[in-house]
Amino acid sequence: MKKNLVGNEIDVNEEGYLTDMSHWNQGIAQAIAKEEGIGPLTEAHMKVISYLREQQTKGAPLTIRSMGKSGLVTTKELYDLFPGGPLKKSSKIAGIPKPVGCI
Template sequence: MPTTTINGHEIHVDDEGFMTEYDEWTEDLGKVLASQIGIDMTDEHWQVIRFLREDFREQGETATVRRVQTAGGVPPKRLFQLFPQKPAKKMSYVAGLPKPHGCV
C-alpha cells in the first residue's frame, strides 16, 4: 500500500489515492483532500462527510448516494451539486473512505 504526503500529512492510500486507514483521517485533512479535487467545504459538505464517517464506523462500508438520502437525509440533487458529477466517489474521497461497493 503506498503512502502519500498531502499538505504535510503522511497518509496510507490505495493506488488511486483513496485513504485506506480510517483513523488517519481528521477534519483538517478532509478539508485538504477536498481542495485537492476543487471542493471548497461548506457546512452542508461537512454534514454529508460527518454522516459518511459515522455510517462507515457503524456499517463497515461506505454509504451510497441512495443511503445518504435515506439514512442521512440529503437528497441526490443536492449531493450532485455539492460533489459534482461523481458524488459517490468524491464524497468518499473527502471522507477518507473507500469507494462505495453498493450498486444502488
C-alpha cells in the same frame, strides 16, 4: 503508498483513498477536496462527511438512495455538493474506502 497531505505522510491506496480512516482529520479533508476540485468545504459538506464516517464505522452499505433518505441531504443537494461523482468523491474526502455498490 504514502501521500503528503497538509504536512502528514498518509497511507492511501493507488486511487488516493485513505487506507485507515482513523488517520483522517478536517485538514486532510480540505486537501483532498481541493484536489478533487471541490470546496472549500462548507458546513453542508461536513455534515455529509461525518454521516459517511458514521455509517462506515457501523459497516452500513452506502447508496445514493440511503443518503437521500437520511434526511441530511436530498439527492439533488448531494450531486450539487460533490459534482462529478457524489458518493465516490465524498467518500474519498471522508477518508473512507471507495464505495463498491452500483446504486
